[in-house]
Amino acid sequence: MAHNDNRNVYGSPARYHTRVSTQLHPEYDCLQTRIFKIIVIGDSNVGKTCLSYRFCGGKFLQNPEATIGVDFRERTVEIDGEKIKIWDTAGQERFRKSMVEHYYRNVHAVVFVYDITKLSTFESLPDWIEECARHSVSPSVPRIMVGNKCDLTDTCQISTSCAQRLADNYHLPLFETSAKDPSEKEHVDAIFMTLAYKLKNHKPLRLKQLPRESSMVHLSQEEDAQNPCLC
Numbered sequence: 001m002a003h004n005d006n007r008n009v010y011g012s013p014a015r016y017h018t019r020v021s022t023q024l025h026p027e028y029d030c031l032q033t034r035i036f037k038i039i040v041i042g043d044s045n046v047g048k049t050c051l052s053y054r055f056c057g058g059k060f061l062q063n064p065e066a067t068i069g070v071d072f073r074e075r076t077v078e079i080d081g082e083k084i085k086i087w088d089t090a091g092q093e094r095f096r097k098s099m100v101e102h103y104y105r106n107v108h109a110v111v112f113v114y115d116i117t118k119l120s121t122f123e124s125l126p127d128w129i130e131e132c133a134r135h136s137v138s139p140s141v142p143r144i145m146v147g148n149k150c151d152l153t154d155t156c157q158i159s160t161s162c163a164q165r166l167a168d169n170y171h172l173p174l175f176e177t178s179a180k181d182p183s184e185k186e187h188v189d190a191i192f193m194t195l196a197y198k199l200k201n202h203k204p205l206r207l208k209q210l211p212r213e214s215s216m217v218h219l220s221q222e223e224d225a226q227n228p229c230l231c
């Protein structure tokens with residue numbers, strides 16, 4: 001396909017604001033790659049930002065701020081150069097209410113997170129799972145449940161067996177980990193990679209290659225919100 005500077009990553013005319021990175025990303029040397037949208041959902045302070053940052057940035061994010069609306073993080077994984085785009089959602093109702101429709105639209109996988117040291121975040125999980133169902137997310141969309149902050153064993157309030165029962169009720173795989181503990185880095189990777197492998201055979205979004213000079217265009221939140229279909 002002939003290159004067109006006015007096209008965004010999904011190949012449709014860029015009608016809205018786009019942020020262009022001038023950095024060259026060698027992994028974009030192929031003509032096309034695939035992009036999957038994974039949303040991370042759960043109460044405020046459970047560690048959604050830190051988990052997604054650990055996977056995409058490889059580090060523990062010190063002093064994260066509350067997410068307002070959504071933050072995007074990306075990582076290209078070693079499965080045929082697939083690209084995972086993480087939507088780190090806001091846990092606080094006031095910061096998420098205008099975005100909820102956009103969280104669930106065309107989602108490829110969902111990560112439900114709770115904090116193992118805070119019972120209320122575990123008790124909220126059925127509400128998060130039901131919200132997801134209310135937004136017509138197809139039953140075929142892979143979902144997982146993640147208990148975060150396992151480094152805080154002394155203050156754990158939810159036993160693995162209790163968490164496993166809830167996970168079984170909803171037919172969700174359960175993972176317990178810590179975004180903070182460096183020794184859990186590979187485990188956090190494995191959790192997201194589990195989803196990546198499941199997604200491999202799913203229908204992808206198409207990502208058009210941009211010229212080497214501009215290399216990469218990120219959809220802004222505004223643009224994504226206004227494009228009716230990203231598939």
Ligand SMILES: Nc1nc2c(ncn2[C@@H]2O[C@H](COP(=O)(O)OP(=O)(O)OP(=O)(O)O)[C@@H](O)[C@H]2O)c(=O)[nH]1
Pocket residue numbers: 042043044045046047048049050051061062063064065066067068089090091092148149150151152177178179180181
């Ligand atoms: N001990 C410990 N603290 C963590 C861990 N992950 C996150 N935290 C801390 O938990 C707090 C909240 O982390 P965030 O990642 O901002 O939580 P969030 O779920 O994204 O919060 P919202 O953006 O408000 O929805 C911060 O003080 C983090 O440092 C973890 O694995 N262990």
